[in-house]
Amino acid sequence: DGAAVLPAPQNLSVQSTNMKHVLTWSPVMVPEETVYYSVEYQGEYESLYMSHIWIPSSWCSPTAGPECDITDDITATVPYSLRVRATLGSQTSAWSTLKHPFNRNSTILTPPGMEVTKDGFHLVIKLEDLGPQFEFFVAYWRREPGAKEHIKMVRPGGIPMHLETMDPGATYCVKARTFVKAIGRYSAFSQAECVKVQGESLPL
Amino acid sequence: RGLRTCLISTNLRLIEESFRGIKQAIQAKDTLQNVTILSPSETLHGMKALDVCCMTKNLLAFYVDRVFKDHQELDPRILRKISSIANSFLYMQKTLQQCQRLCHCRQEATNATRIIHDNYAQLEVRSAAIKSLGELDIFLAWIEKNHQGTSAA
Amino acid sequence: VPCVSSGLPKPTNITFLSINMKNILQWNPPEGLHGAEITYTVQYFIYGQKKWLNKSECRNIHRTYCDLSDETSDYEHQYYAKVKAIWGMNCSKWAETGRFYPFLETQIGPPEVALTTDEKSISIVLTAPEKWKKNPEESSISMQQIYSNLKYNVSIYNTKSNRTWSQCVTNHTLVLSWLEPDTVYCVLVESLVPGPARLTRPSEKQCVSTLKDQTSELKVK
Numbered sequence: 001d002g003a004a005v006l007p008a009p010q011n012l013s014v015q016s017t018n019m020k021h022v023l024t025w026s027p028v029m030v031p032e033e034t035v036y037y038s039v040e041y042q043g044e045y046e047s048l049y050m051s052h053i054w055i056p057s058s059w060c061s062p063t064a065g066p067e068c069d070i071t072d073d074i075t076a077t078v079p080y081s082l083r084v085r086a087t088l089g090s091q092t093s094a095w096s097t098l099k100h101p102f103n104r105n106s107t108i109l110t111p112p113g114m115e116v117t118k119d120g121f122h123l124v125i126k127l128e129d130l131g132p133q134f135e136f137f138v139a140y141w142r143r144e145p146g147a148k149e150h151i152k153m154v155r156p157g158g159i160p161m162h163l164e165t166m167d168p169g170a171t172y173c174v175k176a177r178t179f180v181k182a183i184g185r186y187s188a189f190s191q192a193e194c195v196k197v198q199g200e201s202l203p204l
Numbered sequence: 205r206g207l208r209t210c211l212i213s214t215n216l217r218l219i220e221e222s223f224r225g226i227k228q229a230i231q232a233k234d235t236l237q238n239v240t241i242l243s244p245s246e247t248l249h250g251m252k253a254l255d256v257c258c259m260t261k262n263l264l265a266f267y268v269d270r271v272f273k274d275h276q277e278l279d280p281r282i283l284r285k286i287s288s289i290a291n292s293f294l295y296m297q298k299t300l301q302q303c304q305r306l307c308h309c310r311q312e313a314t315n316a317t318r319i320i321h322d323n324y325a326q327l328e329v330r331s332a333a334i335k336s337l338g339e340l341d342i343f344l345a346w347i348e349k350n351h352q353g354t355s356a357a
Numbered sequence: 358v359p360c361v362s363s364g365l366p367k368p369t370n371i372t373f374l375s376i377n378m379k380n381i382l383q384w385n386p387p388e389g390l391h392g393a394e395i396t397y398t399v400q401y402f403i404y405g406q407k408k409w410l411n412k413s414e415c416r417n418i419h420r421t422y423c424d425l426s427d428e429t430s431d432y433e434h435q436y437y438a439k440v441k442a443i444w445g446m447n448c449s450k451w452a453e454t455g456r457f458y459p460f461l462e463t464q465i466g467p468p469e470v471a472l473t474t475d476e477k478s479i480s481i482v483l484t485a486p487e488k489w490k491k492n493p494e495e496s497s498i499s500m501q502q503i504y505s506n507l508k509y510n511v512s513i514y515n516t517k518s519n520r521t522w523s524q525c526v527t528n529h530t531l532v533l534s535w536l537e538p539d540t541v542y543c544v545l546v547e548s549l550v551p552g553p554a555r556l557t558r559p560s561e562k563q564c565v566s567t568l569k570d571q572t573s574e575l576k577v578k
Binding site: 117119120121122124154155159160161162165166 | 513515518520521522523524525533534535536537
């Protein structure tokens with residue numbers, strides 16, 4: 001391939017939040033020229049059994065920006081090696097490889113966005129749609145001394161789900177966290193949200 | 205770790221979707237319709253619950269150590285899907301390795317595994333690899349069915 | 358007298374439409390032969406077996422579908438099917454399906470949904486969909502027996518508040534209590550099976566009204 005004249009991209013790193021993974025690098029600057037980049041990856045399987053095989057990334061072979069959404073490439077919970085090179089016309093840089101392989105189990109899991117509402121006496125929750133890999137642990141309780149916390153697994157996000165039939169006059173609180181089975185990890189709980197039910201509260 | 209949590213805590217759905225992305229292309233290349241590698245009725249369907257873990261382990265090894273290696277794929281789109289499945293199987297193997305104590309291998313599982321390897325050996329290696337890739341849905345359905353009710357699948 | 362394989366175009370879009378293991382092979386007529394008196398012949402193949410088999414009820418037929426439910430009833434096997442077009446003495450080449458795997462590909466139909474109401478509640482009783490059977494006299498097999506982790510997504514729409522919410526249930530009875538009296542609620546249920554994504558077929562939307570509030574009726578009198 002073309003003589004490696006261009007400098008290789010530097011400062012490769014991966015930002016990963018809620019199982020969305022973005023590879024970034026410092027752009028190669030050539031005045032008044034558009035430099036393109038190609039991203040390739042190798043899962044642990046390839047590095048163990050087929051080390052000569054590098055797979056072109058789904059969305060960034062080539063790309064103009066100094067970043068690449070590699071979410072659709074990182075599809076197993078194993079270390080992935082990633083490399084980038086720059087291209088300008090027939091000129092091609094050397095490959096620059098991520099210093100440490102990336103494993104999606106390091107993704108940052110944020111508490112889920114949620115909307116707690118009621119339809120008459122029915123407690124309803126709508127959770128942020130984070131994609132098919134996410135399940136939600138929802139904890140809810142009736143706000144009273146010695147309240148017992150109930151847990152419900154809710155899936156998927158994005159549609160209003162019934163949580164509980166509430167007692168008249170009571171106040172119910174809800175908090176939720178995400179669970180990603182593929183990496184076996186939870187997020188922190190969201191802030192609790194409470195709703196009050198109309199009507200006189202029933203004798204305890 | 206109990207067998208229940210030990211079994212594959214993997215999101216099978218993504219593996220199944222990866223396979224669905226290549227099913228038509230791979231199965232179309234398999235022209236030997238009168239031959240099967242996994243031979244479900246002889247090997248998988250008779251498996252007792254006791255043998256599920258060992259059979260899963262053996263089949264993961266069959267694919268990781270043999271099939272994926274023997275298959276040469278040029279189409280990047282298919283290559284990505286196969287890589288996704290291969291790396292997911294690698295992760296599943298690691299998960300199962302944490303249960304050596306609970307993953308006994310009885311004669312039944314060993315015999316069934318040998319039938320599969322024998323079936324594979326009877327074909328030219330590229331045809332055998334293509335056919336085995338095309339039968340991944342049989343294996344995935346079997347895993348789904350046999351790991352139900354566990355926290356895993 | 359066997360037909361002659363000629364340049365007759367093949368049938369197109371040959372696929373299985375499978376719902377609760379009722380497996381119908383369907384196809385489109387060959388292109389460019391509108392008005393011609395075309396007939397079709399179907400064969401099927403059990404993956405791993407030795408040869409193609411005839412489906413006698415689908416030999417020289419005019420319709421563009423063929424029920425292969427009986428021939429593909431062992432849902433853990435995989436199958437191929439093929440069809441050719443015949444016009445007079447000429448016939449097309451075979452048009453063949455991909456490999457069909459009923460266990461993974463059949464659509465799970467909706468359950469039967471029975472609703473009963475009173476003032477402030479609606480009882481929902483679900484009956485699991487049944488697997489296709491050859492004769493009505495045969496004993497029924499529920500799809501739950503095949504997919505033990507079958508679940509139902511129950512959607513409830515309050516026509517007064519214009520709110521919809523869902524519940525995922527595994528058992529077959531669900532009581533929605535503390536509803537608003539004299540209010541129309543609409544219910545729609547889908548069967549769900551973990552595993553590869555499948556097309557779902559929701560039940561018909563059923564709407565019922567909770568009864569008027571008897572206490573306020575008494576006060577009025």
